Amino acid sequence: MVQNHHGTVGENKGKRPKFFINDHVDILIEILKRLDCRSLCVAASVCRLWCTIARNDSLWENLCFRHVSPPPSSVRSVVLALGGYKRLYMGCVRPVRSRLGRVRRASWARDEVQLSLSLFCVDYYERLGGGSNSNGRLVGESSPSSLMFLCKPMNV
Amino acid sequence: MKREHQQICGAAAAGGYGSSSGSKGESSSTNKGKLWGEDRDSGDMDELLGVLGYKVRSSDMADVAKKLEQLEMVMGTAQEGGISHLASDTVHYNPSDLSSWVQSMLTEFNSPATSNLDPVFPNSDSNSAKPRQQQIVGSNQSQVYNDDSEYDLRAIPGVAAYPQPKRIKTSGNDSSSSPTESSARPVVLVDLQEAGVQLVHTLMACAEAVQQENLKLADALVKHIGLLAASQAGAMRKVATCFAEALARRIYGVYPQDSLHPSYTDVLQMHFYETCPYLKFAHFTANQAILEAFATAKKVHVIDFGLKQGMQWPALMQALALRPDGPPAFRLTGIGPPQPDNTDALQQVGWKLAQLAETIGVEFEFRGFIANSLADIEPDMLGIRPPEVETLAVNSIFELHRLFAQPGVIEKVLCSIKTMKPKILTIVEEEANHNSPVFVDRFNEALHYYSSFFDSLEGSGVATPSQDLVMSELYLGRQICNVVACEGVERVERHETLAQWRTRMETSGFSPVHLGSNAYKQASMLLALFAGVDGYRVEENDGCLMLGWHTRPLIATSAWQLATAE
Numbered sequence: 087m088v089q090n091h092h093g094t095v096g097e098n099k100g101k102r103p104k105f106f107i108n109d110h111v112d113i114l115i116e117i118l119k120r121l122d123c124r125s126l127c128v129a130a131s132v133c134r135l136w137c138t139i140a141r142n143d144s145l146w147e148n149l150c151f152r153h154v155s156p157p158p159s160s161v162r163s164v165v166l167a168l169g170g171y172k173r174l175y176m177g178c179v180r181p182v183r184s185r186l187g188r189v190r191r192a193s194w195a196r197d198e199v200q201l202s203l204s205l206f207c208v209d210y211y212e213r214l215g216g217g218s219n220s221n222g223r224l225v226g227e228s229s230p231s232s233l234m235f236l237c238k239p240m241n242v
Numbered sequence: 243m244k245r246e247h248q249q250i251c252g253a254a255a256a257g258g259y260g261s262s263s264g265s266k267g268e269s270s271s272t273n274k275g276k277l278w279g280e281d282r283d284s285g286d287m288d289e290l291l292g293v294l295g296y297k298v299r300s301s302d303m304a305d306v307a308k309k310l311e312q313l314e315m316v317m318g319t320a321q322e323g324g325i326s327h328l329a330s331d332t333v334h335y336n337p338s339d340l341s342s343w344v345q346s347m348l349t350e351f352n353s354p355a356t357s358n359l360d361p362v363f364p365n366s367d368s369n370s371a372k373p374r375q376q377q378i379v380g381s382n383q384s385q386v387y388n389d390d391s392e393y394d395l396r397a398i399p400g401v402a403a404y405p406q407p408k409r410i411k412t413s414g415n416d417s418s419s420s421p422t423e424s425s426a427r428p429v430v431l432v433d434l435q436e437a438g439v440q441l442v443h444t445l446m447a448c449a450e451a452v453q454q455e456n457l458k459l460a461d462a463l464v465k466h467i468g469l470l471a472a473s474q475a476g477a478m479r480k481v482a483t484c485f486a487e488a489l490a491r492r493i494y495g496v497y498p499q500d501s502l503h504p505s506y507t508d509v510l511q512m513h514f515y516e517t518c519p520y521l522k523f524a525h526f527t528a529n530q531a532i533l534e535a536f537a538t539a540k541k542v543h544v545i546d547f548g549l550k551q552g553m554q555w556p557a558l559m560q561a562l563a564l565r566p567d568g569p570p571a572f573r574l575t576g577i578g579p580p581q582p583d584n585t586d587a588l589q590q591v592g593w594k595l596a597q598l599a600e601t602i603g604v605e606f607e608f609r610g611f612i613a614n615s616l617a618d619i620e621p622d623m624l625g626i627r628p629p630e631v632e633t634l635a636v637n638s639i640f641e642l643h644r645l646f647a648q649p650g651v652i653e654k655v656l657c658s659i660k661t662m663k664p665k666i667l668t669i670v671e672e673e674a675n676h677n678s679p680v681f682v683d684r685f686n687e688a689l690h691y692y693s694s695f696f697d698s699l700e701g702s703g704v705a706t707p708s709q710d711l712v713m714s715e716l717y718l719g720r721q722i723c724n725v726v727a728c729e730g731v732e733r734v735e736r737h738e739t740l741a742q743w744r745t746r747m748e749t750s751g752f753s754p755v756h757l758g759s760n761a762y763k764q765a766s767m768l769l770a771l772f773a774g775v776d777g778y779r780v781e782e783n784d785g786c787l788m789l790g791w792h793t794r795p796l797i798a799t800s801a802w803q804l805a806t807a808e
Contacts, residue, residue, distance in 0.1 A: 158564065158566065160563070160564055160568070161564055163602075163603065164560065164563050164564060164602045164603070167601045167602055167603070168601065168602065181771075182767075182771060185770060185771050186767060186770050186771070194763070194767065197763055197764065197767060198767065200561075200764075201764060201767055201768065201771075203560060203564070204526070204556075204557040204560055204561065205557075206560075207556045207557055207559070207560035207598070207602070208553065208556050208557055210556070210598065210601070211552075211553075211556040211594065211595075211598050212553075214594050214597055214598060
């Protein structure tokens with residue numbers, strides 16, 4: 087039995103070269119670039135290599151601007167400075183898109199991103215305040231919550 | 243002769259209705275002649291009942307019969323303890339007047355009758371004109387007003403609060419009082435609604451009393467409001483409690499409440515910012531107008547009349563940073579009140595903004611000005627550069643209405659603004675008229691306004707009452723206290739409507755700038771984000787944007803520029 091198996095494998099080895107996706111990272115990146123958020127997160131749990139790639143911010147940049155014409159290059163530096171595309175997507179773009187899903191119109195795609203950027207900036211500003219400015223907050227409360235309204239569950 | 247007559251009447255009163263005709267029959271014959279003698283004057287009294295000692299007009303017979311039927315039904319359904327008082331406490335004048343006597347017994351049972359056609363807040367003008375539509379039998383919480391009450395609840399307009407405007411208090415021959423217009427069967431209404439309407443009426447009555455300086459009555463009414471408010475739930479209770487507290491403060495002359503640390507009010511406003519979209523709406527729409535005014539300017543300067551935590555400016559700075567041809571040099575001048583402990587809150591905010599600016603690559607400069615009132619600011623203090631060099635925008639979110647507290651101040655400030663020569667002036671104000679010199683008008687307007695506000699907070703999709711919600715309610719509660727309880731210089735929440743602002747701005751030499759479709763789109767999107775809440779509405783009103791709850795606009799954003807002399 088075992089010998090047969092060996093034999094089969096040996097035959098296969100001889101017939102065609104083995105293709106292992108992890109050897110071709112550029113192809114892998116091209117594929118992962120086109121995934122949606124959920125699939126990307128699932129992909130991140132496959133193996134270490136995929137995890138590293140999935141965490142790369144440029145993949146998330148594609149997610150953010152998927153339905154929008156290419157943004158000006160200045161956006162990237164701003165977003166990276168404010169915390170990166172993954173944070174922008176998870177914190178702002180995704181909730182905004184899902185909330186607006188019901189009433190969305192095609193022309194709103196760009197405005198959605200702009201709104202997400204504004205909210206993202208406000209959130210960053212609030213997070214700035216945590217350490218230094220303790221006058222403006224009650225005792226024991228340090229988490230910025232200007233985006234909390236996006237996290238609240240929807241009443242279906 | 244008269245004594246026997248009274249005896250019969252007394253027996254009739256104590257023994258309930260119509261059930262002891264037997265006992266009366268014996269003594270009736272002796273009095274026949276006398277009674278008939280008396281009755282001959284009034285002519286149309288029913289003879290048979292008259293013999294028993296009851297004065298009933300023949301024409302009223304059908305009505306009286308109906309009422310007796312109703313009374314029987316009511317007594318059948320009333321709770322055990324509900325009728326015992328009839329034997330002892332209540333006083334019925336002139337019980338021989340069967341019609342009105344049965345009437346009074348019926349109304350003793352009934353909960354406050356309401357004309358349930360109106361929505362929860364009827365206008366106070368229509369109260370007096372409202373006739374009682376139906377007799378309504380309450381099930382559990384029938385409110386019975388005994389005569390031994392120390393105050394006269396009849397002051398409350400409308401029949402909702404005090405159920406017997408037709409009750410005979412004098413012992414005159416008022417049997418001509420017409421029976422109630424209703425001919426319908428008793429209807430059972432939900433007590434909550436009745437109590438709600440009653441609550442509103444009581445609030446308005448209390449305001450009337452306060453205006454007429456009838457403080458004893460007002461005091462009693464306030465206590466009554468407290469009781470009624472406890473029976474309500476949700477937004478209605480909170481509104482009622484806030485207003486009751488404010489009225490109590492006014493009555494007792496305990497003018498708030500203040501000398502609160504400004505950072506505490508800032509905290510309240512922060513929570514308000516996070517809970518509901520009003521402030522976000524204000525910031526985003528004003529920012530959009532400012533952004534459009536700045537267009538391609540290379541140097542820009544913004545003067546903020548109320549910096550607070552500076553939550554408006556990150557979004558503007560981000561939009562400037564992402565401008566197609568690069569960000570301008572951005573200067574911000576923030577004005578704020580003095581802090582009791584001498585900490586420089588303005589500088590801290592400025593520092594945070596500077597950090598943000600550095601992160602996103604915008605050239606930034608900040609100056610803070612501490613001033614008790616906007617009138618103290620002189621244009622030359624602010625280091626304003628000529629319009630060719632720097633484009634200026636002036637921004638005021640919920641600040642200008644405070645200036646009405648002192649005469650002449652608003653004109654001075656508007657003049658100063660004109661000398662600054664801004665490219666655009668953005669104003670966001672509450673859309674309500676809380677500055678009427680008549681207290682009752684102010685009160686009623688505020689009641690409607692803040693009820694809508696609290697309603698919107700209630701419906702904001704927060705599953706459990708969170709700290710944010712409580713803080714937001716506190717924030718609004720302080721405003722309510724100020725509108726109702728304060729007077730003179732201390733009353734700073736002097737809101738005016740958009741129409742009033744328009745007139746004022748145009749006569750001061752400003753012309754309106756229309757907020758474009760971009761602002762409208764952004765505002766609509768922002769509101770759509772507040773999940774599960776369908777009540778918010780954005781309206782465009784001749785170039786100004788208004789955010790409201792259902793049909794009631796609550797805040798309005800408008801933009802102005804100097805009217806060029808042509």
